Amino acid sequence: MDTSKLYLADFPEEHKLKNIDIVSLYHERRFDELDSVVICKDRHGQIISFFGEHNWDCFPFSRRKDRNNLATNEFSNNPELQRELKLITFGWLFNINKKKKKAVTFSSVLSRLDKMKIAYRFLNDHNYTTLRELSKPSLWQAFEAYLTDQNYTQNTIQKVFVAINSAIHAESWHKLALGFSKQIRSNTESERLSKKEPQQTLAIPERLCDAIYGKAIALIEGAYPYCQQIVDTEKALQANYMEGRRIIDDKVKRGGKFTFINKDGSINSQKFATSIKGYTPQPSKEIIAPLAKLLPEIELSNAIDFQRYLSNLITASYIVCGGFSGMRDSELNKLTPHSYYKDSFEGRDYHMLQSHTFKLGEKRETWVTAASSKIAIELMSTLTEHWRNEVVYPDDKYTNTLWVNQKARSVPPVTITHWNLRLKNFCRQFGFIVTEADYQECLESNPRSLSLIEHFVKIGQPWPLCTHQFRRTLAFYCIKNRLGTLVALKQQFKHLYLAMTEWYTNGGKLASLRDLKVDGQIINLLNAINAETTANKIFQQWHSDETLSGTHGKAIMKMRGDVPTIYSSWEVIYKAVKDGKLTLHGSLHSYCKNGYECDMDGVVAPQFCVDCSAGGSIIDEQQAKWWQKKHRSLTAYMASGEDISVSERSHYITQIRAAELVMADFNIPFSAFEADLRTIAL
Template sequence: MSFFMVGNLNTEFVPDRLEDLGGLIPGDFVVSRKINGEVLSKFEDDTWDLTTYGTRSVYTFNTWQTGDFDQLSRVITDEIKSITWLGMFNPRIARKKNKKMVSFSGYIKALKAIAKIAYHCNVSIVDSHSNSKFQAALKSSFLFAISDETEQAQWLSPYIKEVLRVCHSTVNDDLCEKLPKWKIVPDESYDDWVKRLNIANKYIRDKGKRTPLVPTRILATILEETEKQLDDALPLMERFVEFFEAIYEDPHLFSDSIGRARNAVTRIIGSGRPSPGPTSKSRLVSRKETLKRFGLDGYLEKKGVDAHLQNITNHLCQLQAFSAILIHFYSGMRASEVEVLPFDCHQVIDIPNFGKVDVLLSHTKKLARSNFSRLLPWVTSPIAKKAIKASQAIARINWVRNSPDRFPSRHETVPLWLANQWKKCATPVSYEYPIAYRSIVLASSIKSFKNVEIRRSDIEELVVFDAFRDWDEEPEFEIGQPWPLSTHQGRRSAAVYASRSGMVSLPSLATQFKHLTLMMTALYAENSAFAESFIVNEDGRIPESHTVIGDLRASKNLNDSVAFEEQVIKAHGPLLGGQGNAFQSEKDRNLPHFLDDARAIQKEIEVGKRKYVPLPTGGGCMNETGPCDSYGIDWTFPCLGCAKSVFEDDVLEEAAASLEFSMQEMSPNSLSYKFSNEKLRLIKSRLTD
């Protein structure tokens, strides 16, 4: 079974399946189909178009050869396709059953690099494992690549490792005995290569830099200024829509001369509309007068936008960038999740016993077995609604610029970031119409803001947050330069500042960020205890303008009370920890009395009179003043010995397993590894007591 077929893909446009997995690969094996079921690509083709399944481009296999395409080139190209086919379509060989088509880009790139070495050594891939010249060249190329700290090292190690795994798994699979023995490296060298690649991958990963936290001063400026820009524009967005509708119907509008009117005719016809007929000088309406008619002249003059259509379009693109900034920072969504936001993505839901909450609906690749999940919610601030309204108006404008038809009544077919020039876009994948999100540049959009230049105080704040990073040596963080804003900074900052507030638990963040593990969420929010508190006034209090924080606190109290019920009242095993032992003694002595007391405590937690902070590893903290200083720093270690802790006995085993798993990603010489190893020792010693 083709492993990417599982999930919610329509079976009418999935690739072929093979019943005899050990047979030779048929040339007419259908690699991809169009949505209507028509064949798009076959195995025998040198180009596989997999855009139907989520890739952003087609895979062309013969481009590795830049010289004459001779017989050996043909053989090697077919070998590349065969090894790619094994990784994609053979369920006995493919390790991940839910791997996305787009993830094969690096895999094929690694195969093409191997192909170049084989061709240079005048050997096919199937014979390369026994060719000493090829083996020496492969080792030399690999060592040279990992010593070069460029982007090629980012994909080299993991994908070569996967190629070798696929090849050797095929050789050792009895059902694949009819296939050629592609090994690339000899059997006796395979384990050494895997170790070498693992070490290189860890070396590369350790040298990578994590997404920086946006300093509080700069973040406050960015959020305040972007919201202000949208506040200025929102009252006029319908007028912008009407303006574009008018100038795409009448070429005389916004035309100072017959020449401009004729250009307008070309523009109108280019949008798919019929020719508006001959132009007349007497009917011309100047650009200034046209803008005045639609009430846009004062706004554009205030924003410094000249009365040229391209300048107006550029300004609308800037408003899209401002909208994207607010969405990223008020939701923590990934760029890929913001990119595929549907036109109607904002909703307000009413939660019983809580109230109304703003959410954004989109898709994620992380939780999908196909390429995108069903619609999922991200909690956001009501401020995000401004970004959505502005972007919806711009999407309608871009519709006018590209189609003579009425805007679709079925909004689910339209993306929020509808492109403004459809003819220049690739074939749409996620929607019926093209998306322009990737053309939105966040960093340049904030350069006009005051006070976004980096100051020494900002660097000092970053140093406190991450003391092991040499900020002064990174040119993009040079004092006086505009902050280098990126989409992922919104995600990182949302995680860190939400965690720092003490109002959002790690599991809640994991749900919001659609993370598959708590470890990844902890990684995003690491060092949050050292981050500055963000939303406070000079008196150290939350201002009235941010009362949404009160809603978050109420929601957290409710969640904490539910966690107390599940982890304490309904605990299946013995309760441990200082407070847990007290509860367990009362439970053993007088169960009805324990239940009455526990229910009373639960109600006090719900209204905020008592504290119960759930811990990611299970159990919770009942410190009356809230989490202690270890919270947010030592998440993975149960609060052994603390008089306020509550947890079940299996938490220790789970914590040990979690630590052992996370330590696989650490360098044995790092402080984090040594610290984790000491925690693991303490946990195991307690388990043996």
């Protein structure tokens, strides 16, 4: 039993689940004992879920705002089938297998169960009681037809097969004798059964994007000067409610009879809430009136209007932070009052947001954003301060995060979930309706999402806004309007691979070209300037005494006494450049003369350009200073004590050695890096 991915490091050892032989209980049909097996305890030792329950509460494992449960209640009408699914899920959750597979996270178990339930729904619909039935060829064909009829994507079908394979793989533990002679070829079979490829998240059409983001900015900017008055109004309304409730509670204790008390003594909550209004010291409208005068353009006639306005301010702030940073929902959820700061570089101010990212391990990261994010963060810091002091956060990692709300006067504040529903309500309330032009633009901007558009985007209906559209939309318009490069977006989105960033920008480059108007005179002028600049640089390299490094740079220095004819004068060089016979492409770390013959290794690893195998690299003094900075930063990082993998260490050392070669060529003083070599006993 491997629980390393379930518990935090400080979780009390005595409250962790111990190894239990539930397989014997299952096969010996000792179901009462099986149902009493503990699935999860909290850190205080309180049992929060048993095997026999239909919905396992696993919050101590997940520690998230939502999706903390493993539910099988939809199969409660088929106990035998449900019990088998629970057994398999138990094995996944606690990584019980005899092949020593690596443990998975709770979220992976939850996702696997969601996909496995697709297979079990099919079995339940046909009154079968075990997954073993799918090993029969005739029923497997019916199951394949079911998956096709449900119109699942290739990705979903593949994950269903992966879940079944996981159950087959664990057969030596659960001993269910599933009957499959071999594992399912998930990739091949999913492609055979479905032509429906994964659909890309939608980029918001430009008119709607301007309207949604513009409304969000207008709301927070309009509220910002009066944020303290809004807080005071909220507190006054809550105090007014609590006093009304105290009065009516006292009357009930003294034997008062009320219509909200049912004959059995229970309380009709709706009638109870209505009764409280009659005992509050002040009408809500009187409390709201001073704020309504400050905000005449906002409908604030009663407490419901005020609650709606406050909710809209929260959603608007979330839209601004997400829309102008491209942060994931999980990253936005960790924003605190201290997340915003401003940085300056070369005389320009940059607005920044800091939060945690969870891809490839949790770490703190920084995102560039717009100035309006400062107002959004400060507004939320003020509006939610009193709630943040009362809310019970699901985990320490959420402590003091901004996105909390009090849904009703009678309940304590909670962290906000279901953002997609809030965003859709925002579009519905403010009338961000899809027009025919919006729909056509949506088709053109989202060529990999045609099925998604067909199902969810309807002319005359509100735009179906969701959290991940912020990332896709930012990427799309950055490329379309040439506001940034793929490399810059990769850094902003915290992607591991550039290919993922390219996926987010799909359609952006095409839209950019579609809107492009070519001015022939400007193009000719730019080409001429580019040729002159290139010729100047090549001439300087050959007809000066400046030091050069790189394979071709060193060759140039040796041949300066006997310059080849093609480099003999500026005019000859310029003509060769215009004719395409000479090229020179520059980067921060080197120049390259090879043009399309370059093997491009230096794009990924610049150290390969120092001793270029194709003989095309040239490094001048300015680029040598870049290598000097690279040497300083890498040696400092290597000495910082950070946990660096073997592959990363090797990559950094080769760059450091390349930098030392360049600095030696330019007589730049440096301290040679001494690698920390470690021996491993074999």
